Amino acid sequence: MTAAARTIVPVALPVALDERSYDIHIGPGLIGDAGALITAAVPGRPLVVLTDSSVAELHLSSLLDSLRAAGARVAEPIVVPAGEASKDMERLGTVLDALLARGIERRTVLVALGGGVVGDLGGFAAAIALRGIDFIQVPTTLLSQVDSSVGGKTGINSRHGKNLIGAFHQPRLVLADTDSLKTLPRREMLAGYAEVVKYGLIDRPDFFTWLEMHGPALVAGDDALLTEAIRVSCAAKADIVGKDEKEAGLRELLNLGHTFGHALEAEAGYGTALLHGELVAIGMVMAFDLSVRMGLCPAGDLDRVKAHLSAVGLPVSAAHLGGGTWTAEKLVSHMARDKKVKDGRVTFILARGIGKSFRCADVHLADVTSVMAGHL
Secondary structure: OOOOOOOOOOEEEEEOOHHHOEEEEEEOOOOOOHHHHHHHHOOOOOEEEEEEHHHHHHHHHHHHHHHHHOOOOEOOOEEEOOOHHHOOHHHHHHHHHHHHHOOOOOOOEEEEEEOHHHHHHHHHHHHHHHHOOEEEEEEOOHHHHHHHOOOOEEEEEEOOEEEEEEEEOOOOOEEEEHHHHHHOOHHHHHHHHHHHHHHHHHHOHHHHHHHHHHHHHHHOOOHHHHHHHHHHHHHHHHHHHHHOOOOOOHHHHHHOOHHHHHHHHHHHOOOOOOOHHHHHHHHHHHHHHHHHHOOOOOHHHHHHHHHHHHHHOOOOOHHHHOOOOOOHHHHHHHHOOOOOEEOOEEOEEEEOOOOOEEEEOOOOHHHHHHHHHOOO
């Protein structure tokens, strides 16, 4: 595939989960086409749109116009403040109260329009409102299009850690409109790109090589490259989720870099100083560094990972982001609260090379502390 300008045709990608199967539509103009696509997926069903204050200014009116033009019954939208702070118990209660105030019924479908915060919050609210209503994802960031909108993980943060309160609740439909990415700041695009790189590092080495060739142009907004990268990323995640929906084993590979990244995020306080994707990038470098130190991975693969992330503008150590007074010991203590802890042991996703990631519970925390100290 080249970056030559051409008409980009949206593609539909299935997520195979028996009766919970659904399609991911990827391409330009999908918010404008949302009315036809959503009413076809959930015909005659009443809808409520959840979004945040920033996305509402950019895309809410287009979505509502499309839904109404298709004859959908749409309640007054629910708008929450933008930012990670909305992923908490208090905001969840506000959203649930707003849904009930709109007289929702079991047939009502919640449409989550926004990034990962809105998708996670809306998906969890849908999972527990009236003991479960359907929802649809309309992700508007690269990170949410390639990761959080696919696979049915929903949830909110607590003071004890990220996404520790939640439920598995699959969407009925995902509409990833690449035109919505044109409104993203470069830093947000880069944060999403870190999750794209993750799929190459897990089990698609050819995709990582492709990203080494096209990453800078992709991040700059090339439509064809973006569509292809999102398609491959969603296909990779859909394949894993189809085999392990509830994270019994294989799905844990999707957490490459996240155990390290979530520890950094917990210490940073879920603010804007450190974006989730930036922390995933640092976490993936740490995971490869640990793998090299344990004699599992060639040092040259670590060098390739660091070189590529740096080439597109992503950080490869917390020192680049002003970690301040953080200590490796304090960061390791956050790992004890991670969702992946089993029988008191932290499961890490390590690598035998690019595209050769695997689950490992046999890791000495002294080695983890040493790795983290080297990146602060």
